[in-house]
Amino acid sequence: MPQFDDKENKVLLMGPPNVGKSVIFNHLTGLDSAIANYSGTTVDYKKGRITFEKDEIYLIDVPGTYTLNSSNEAEQVAVDMLNKGASLLVVVLDANNIESSIYLLLQILEKGIPAIAVLNRIDLLEEKGYSFAAEAFAEELEIDIVETVAVKEYGLSKLKKKIREKLQIETQNDLANNINASWENAERLSNKYLNKKNKKEKNKREELGDKLSSPWPGIPMAILILAFIFAIVVGIGMGLRQYILLPFFRTLVFPLIYRLVSAFTTEGIIRNILVGEYGFLIKGLEWPFALVLPYVLSFYTALSLLEDSGYMPRLAVLLDGLFNKIGLTGGNIIPLLLGYGCAIPGIAATRALATRKERITVAALISLAVPCISQTGALISLLAEESILVMFLVFLVSFLAIIGAAIVMDKSIEGENEPLILEIPPLLIPDPKMILKKVWLRLKMYISDGALMMIYAIAAAALLYELGILEQIGRIFQPVIENWLLMPSEASVPLILGVVRRELAVLPLLEMGLNSVQLFVGAVVALFYVPCIAVLAILAREFNFIFATKIFVFTVGFSFLVGGIFARIGLLFI
Incomplete structure (x- = not known):
């Protein structure tokens, strides 16, 4: 496994907690993974290997974080890993909580490292009667985006292919100067690309969820x-x-x-x-x-x-x-x-x-x-x-x-x-x-x-x-x-x-x-x-x-x- 100072062929899998990162990580790495302890801390993370024919890359499942304004040890480790750099970032967004995920994405993109956005749990978004204009969103931010439903393995093969394609590009645009990481910008992007397809009454599952929280x-x-x-x-x-x-x-x-x-x-x-x-x-x-x-x-x-x-x-x-x-x-x-x-x-x-x-x-x-x-x-x-x-x-x-x-x-x-x-x-x-x-x-x-x-x-x-x-x-x-x-x-x-x-x-x-x-x-x-x-x-x-x-x-x-x-x-x- 590479050291954290080694950026070559190192891909960081980032995103908020409970967004499906572990499912994506397990699918991409299979059994070729291990749990390690981040140096100087008590925080564990997962690291794995992905093989593309003769090429080999290392995938790091970074501890989940809502923002880069670290409020606990796990989030600080996520920031430290990001600051050490990587060949590529795979940022998992929660389609069901899109605005906060966009804010994290904007903060990460400010670092200027090549990135792929993964819009996970799109099935829950559609279930609520919404759609997200993912291609137009990706075009504005000049990044690649893949829509997934990780637990059903939908879109994960496409993601693996996109990771390989992205790593093979020798020169990539520096996006840091084009990003405005603010809650206002996250709200603007969310409102612009999140569309209500039809009025939909709360389904029984949502009603039960509300009752269980009251x-x-x-x-x-x-x-x-x-x-x-x-x-x-x-x-x-x-x-x-x-x-x-x-x-x-x-x-x-x-x-x-x-x-x-x-x-x-x-x-x-x-x-x-x-x-x-x-x-x-x-x-x-x-x-x-x-x-x-x-x-x-x-x-x-x-x-x-x-x-x-x-x-x-x-x-x-x-x-x-x-x-x-x-x-x-x-x-x-x-x-x-x-x-x-x-x-x-x-x-x-x-x-x-x-x-x-x-x-x-x-x-x-x-x-x-x-x-x-x-x-x-x-x-x-x-x-x-x-x-x-x-x-x-x-x-x-x-x-x-x-x-x-x-x-x-x-x-x-x-x-x-x-x-x-x-x-x-x-x-x-x-x-x-x-x-x-x-x-x-x-x-x-x-x-x-x-x-x-x-x-x-x-x-x-x-x-x-x-x-x-x-x-x-x-x-x-x-x-x-x-x-x-x-x-x-x-x-x-x-x-x-x-x-x-x-x-x-x-x-x-x-x-x-x-x-x-x-x-x-x-x-x-x-x-x-x-x-x-x-x-x-x-x-x-x-x-x-x-x-x-x-x-x-x-x-x-x-x-x-x-x-x-x-x-x-x-x-x-x-």
Whole structure:
């Protein structure tokens, strides 16, 4: 890949957020792409390779930005990339929000770099009864323009051909002197080339979109939608686990593994490491793939539906008033929801928040009280069959902890939150093909970043357990575990494993024969317990090592404190 100072054969893909840049990038580069970190920042971007017969160019998917007046770190990276120059700019415009897109285009064209405009989502424009005179617009600005519907791959082959043609032109006009980048000029161009074809009543989808953004009936509908999403996650996850994956592993896979291991090993430490109490050939398959994977699959399916339907920004608008009362904004719901998938993308998504105060607050909330989907799956596996009530109580505790911590942090951290400014996209029917692609990509990420790490941790635990080292370490925790949390001493093992993977603070509890109170206490301690190593690493990268250390110390202390309090309350009900 070229360095950013190297302009030759480097094409920048630019545009506002949520305009379809990623779809265009994935189509143009196929599988020949990677995610990189921009030097000196914590902002990620995608880079890929496009091959034209013997020619090869490099495509950079620049972080989305509404204007070049950068207001956060991601937008500043976009400006820096642009300032370093390129052979060609591909600027994606949102046909559904054309005036603001034109303003960004004018700002970019002021740089004088050859450019192609891509007018995406023209289907939504036509659906509203409008047309845009793209050719006349392009002629006035002296640029090439391609009309696309990225999610349907309409126009993308033409775009690829146009990129090649543009790069082959040896001399290109310097347009910088012909551009007046102002909102007045953007409004003039929008009014001049955007035409109303016919009067069109709002369709049912637009009417539903308006209702979902209004307090009434938006808030009751939000409750129903989120309850439905929770039911999908729990219901589908439990169904896959109970009726497909567990029977598959326990009746077909595990007996075969036991027979093979017994045939090649004798009784003793080697066999125990492989198929014993923490045998990694058994637990290393059962925990990540039979107990957790079903909930990962159902959660990411539900999350992709929320994202691709355009509902998440509407949820942010609805929650803004409520969130303001606890020191958050509606826009904070997006990284929080991502945190329920995995803390790492949730914390990374705080880069788009307007103030450092918001970033610190949301990152701390995710680290403290937002269980990732792997841990959520473990919690449901631990609690659902024993007591649905206990399961709901654990998630209620999580919800109340988020509210309480947000209020405390709002009062203790200096600074103000910026008011919510959010573009509301049209309500769309998710494309099943795109949903499958997103879920597949996220499942691959879970397997590579989550399941494999879990297997490694289980293998290490099996070795340490058989060598007696886990027992020795557990004795350090024993007074706290037995006397304060009122749980058996072997419950110290999950706390050791939980530092590696959060869900491992829960899964070993499944086989300890705990009563309902002990299950609840164990689940609460696991909920608030220290984030896994990967989360601590990204906290140190996004903020600093001191912040990550504070999170580590606080979560350990808070989890034991709250767990002990609930253990004593539980004594009243035994």
